[in-house]
Amino acid sequence: AQSVAQPEDQVNVAEGNPLTVKCTYSVSGNPYLFWYVQYPNRGLQFLLKYITGDNLVKGSYGFEAEFNKSQTSFHLKKPSALVSDSALYFCAVRDGVSSNTDKLIFGTGTRLQVFP
Amino acid sequence: EAGVAQSPRYKIIEKRQSVAFWCNPISGHATLYWYQQILGQGPKLLIQFQNNGVVDDSQLPKDRFSAERLKGVDSTLKIQPAKLEDSAVYLCASSLTRTGTRTSGIHNEQFFGPGTRLTVL
Numbered sequence: 649a650q651s652v653a654q655p656e657d658q659v660n661v662a663e664g665n666p667l668t669v670k671c672t673y674s675v676s677g678n679p680y681l682f683w684y685v686q687y688p689n690r691g692l693q694f695l696l697k698y699i700t701g702d703n704l705v706k707g708s709y710g711f712e713a714e715f716n717k718s719q720t721s722f723h724l725k726k727p728s729a730l731v732s733d734s735a736l737y738f739c740a741v742r743d744g745v746s747s748n749t750d751k752l753i754f755g756t757g758t759r760l761q762v763f764p
Numbered sequence: 765e766a767g768v769a770q771s772p773r774y775k776i777i778e779k780r781q782s783v784a785f786w787c788n789p790i791s792g793h794a795t796l797y798w799y800q801q802i803l804g805q806g807p808k809l810l811i812q813f814q815n816n817g818v819v820d821d822s823q824l825p826k827d828r829f830s831a832e833r834l835k836g837v838d839s840t841l842k843i844q845p846a847k848l849e850d851s852a853v854y855l856c857a858s859s860l861t862r863t864g865t866r867t868s869g870i871h872n873e874q875f876f877g878p879g880t881r882l883t884v885l
Contacts, residue, residue: 692857
């Protein structure tokens with residue numbers, strides 16, 4: 649069965665420092681991986697996705713993520729955090745082979761807090 | 765481009781009452797999804813439509829939940845009767861096309877609406 653794990657409930661980082669939000673996944677076939685961000689009282693916003701190709705994916709707002717097949721990870725990164733990056737981040741996976749639907753399996757979310 | 769619209773934004777009801785949520789996807793998006801997001805959890809898919817047909821409703825509690833997308837555009841999700849554990853945010857999302865086979869090469873992200881926060885007392 650497909651699953652996604654976000655091992656950290658919260659990540660705290662000082663503004664200007666690099667940030668990493670961790671995500672590991674489990675699928676039966678090749679994974680399609682996504683990161684979404686959720687601001688208070690708003691819906692999820694798409695950040696980036698990995699389908700195939702280059703393991704380093706660049707997305708919105710300066711975020712990037714690295715796909716690591718051997719470690720089954722897809723960590724979200726940003727070289728220099730901003731206070732405005734403070735939000736709830738969700739990793740999601742879709743099984744690229746066995747799934748007959750577009751169903752995304754979401755992690756439980758990681759709250760990122762960037763301090764000035 | 766207008767985003768996914770949902771209404772109402774907030775709803776408070778008592779258990780055993782009925783409630784309905786409405787969603788209007790982005791124009792031209794064939795695929796529509798309803799997710800349930802319980803506090804502290806990630807969204808969970810309830811039902812997926814492709815145009816006006818159901819693609820996946822395996823996690824929809826069909827004894828109390830129903831959804832329709834009669835004309836292949838907007839959609840309603842209904843709960844009747846509501847239970848305390850239905851308190852959650854109900855998110856609607858849409859995507860341009862249904863992602864096809866592994867070789868299709870196109871895997872469209874889902875665009876989410878602001879959600880409806882339901883509180884069942």
